[in-house]
Amino acid sequence: MKLELRGITKRFPGVVANDNVNLTLNTGEVLSLIGENGAGKSTLMSVLYGMYKPDEGDILLDGSPKVFTSPADAIAAGIGMVHQHFMLVPVFTVAENVVLGVEPTGALGKLHIDEARRMVREISDKYSLDLDPDAVIEDLPVGVQQRVEIVKVLLRDAKVVVFDEPTAVLTPSEIIEFFEIVKTLVSAGRGVVFITHKLKEALNIADRIAVLRRGKVVGEVDPKTATESQIAEMMVGRPVQLIVNKNSASAGDVVLKVTDLTVLDADGRKHVENVSFEVRAGEIVGVAGVQGNGQTELVEALTGLRKATGGTITLDGKDLTHSNPRERHQMGMAHIPEDRQRQGLVGGLSVAENLVLTRYHDDQFSHGVVVDWDAANAIADTLISEYDIRTPSKETGVGTLSGGNQQKVIVARELSRDLRLTIAAQPTRGVDVGSIEYIHSRIVKERDAGTAVLIVSTELEEVMALSDRLLVMYRGRVVAELDPKKSTPMEVGLYMAGSRPDSAVNA
Ligand SMILES: Nc1ncnc2c1ncn2[C@@H]1O[C@H](COP(=O)(O)OP(=O)(O)O)[C@@H](O)[C@H]1O
Ligand SMILES: [Mg+2]
Structure with a gap:
């Protein structure tokens, strides 16, 4: 036919x-x-x-x-x-x-x-x-x-x-x-x-x-x-750089330390089970896995959006297992969330407002309870140009921007301050090829500035290209830690599917 x-x-x-x-x-x-x-x-x-x-x-x-x-x-x-x-x-x-x-x-x-x-x-x-x-x-x-x-x-x-x-x-x-x-x-x-x-x-x-x-x-x-x-x-509609450009990492001190982290939901279902790993300053650790294997819950527990049922999370040696998202933010944790619409942006607010959304409490912007809008607007102008956010104006409702530009608003807001740890979940989901190139380069730049970076992505190619070390999650557990430079997508894929490459069976 x-x-x-x-x-x-x-x-x-x-x-x-x-x-x-x-x-x-x-x-x-x-x-x-x-x-x-x-x-x-x-x-x-x-x-x-x-x-x-x-x-x-x-x-x-x-x-x-x-x-x-x-x-x-x-x-x-x-x-x-x-x-x-x-x-x-x-x-x-x-x-x-x-x-x-x-x-x-x-x-x-x-x-x-x-x-x-x-x-x-x-x-x-x-x-x-x-x-x-x-x-x-x-x-x-x-x-x-x-x-x-x-x-x-x-x-x-x-x-x-x-x-x-x-x-x-x-x-x-x-x-x-x-x-x-x-x-x-x-x-x-x-x-x-x-x-x-x-x-x-x-x-x-x-x-x-x-x-x-x-x-x-x-x-x-x-x-x-x-x-x-x-x-x-x-x-x-223009030439695009498809390869992630980065040098090898020079990892420093341990910034994030996760020990035996377990996350259960209200029904007692285990989403994350005894997960332990570290992320050092100046390195990108990737988490690969098929969607729905506990990555979402892991990130929510790390960022304070979900309660850790067991285990500990420390940032620069300080226990933050039970601190709230704002406290974690103030300790230098950035979060680029998986779900832009629900967690990352307030659709009814302007681009400028969204760019300072998580900063209302920072000294620079608030005097007591009053937000200093002149300072906020000045920062918004700088970020819009620095991150190449395509918007008719900073007063434009953020909900009317394309997916790629919405994501740039979040990346700009989250990365434009002094950070110790950046957690990025599905950083380029639904983002156009042109903006992917840009977001990747910003993440690598963040690493090179000495921030510890954790990337969670179901796009295997992306997480392999960005990471210096790669963890694989399957049914709530970390089932492998690999060097992405020495692994093939097929090998990683086997771990993602719950089996192990033949060569590893006796190792
Ligand atoms: N039901 C709808 N109502 C209004 N706009 C829509 C609807 N479905 C898609 N669009 C818009 O149409 C355009 C094409 O969307 P879509 O066909 O889903 O693209 P793709 O599948 O290539 O990602 C987008 O701008 C999208 O926002
Ligand atoms: Mg579609």
């Missing part, structure tokens, strides 16, 4: 998410749609999947125009979508989930479980998915859960399968397995749209790469001849 998008335009209030987009997908090929956060990739696929009505333009299947008013229409026409967040019932088996996925045959009708089992086996064999119909979803690794979603799509006989950022939740070896499945799908005559913001992945799997910038297709490239820097430049 040949799919054509012709002149698709989709507007939201104040933004043209898709601007006269033309794309073609032929049978048996992988089209990678690449673009920065906010470029319009998901919107375009939502138009294709019948979730949004385009303001202009047509969808054609084998040359004839189609109008989809709901996902059901798109599915009936042979379009399948695997969302980033799976829609599976954790306590049900694979077969039970598959049956739910193709319901209803009658009002909550009988689950034809034997039939579902048979179909799962058949599809699994045909596409080498290696799925056990009787396995319970919650026992399966994320990569295998994703294959259940693929089965659901194939059961409805999709001719075109759209994957929206499918690799974000996978380990390196799961990504390789996923690419094998994609190859099987296209050799069986399906068309695949693979959405990503990762250059290497697009180059690896795509037959063609279409680059989207600010809602427009700015060009198509051939992965056989294109380079990463060429595509990055198309995505951003």
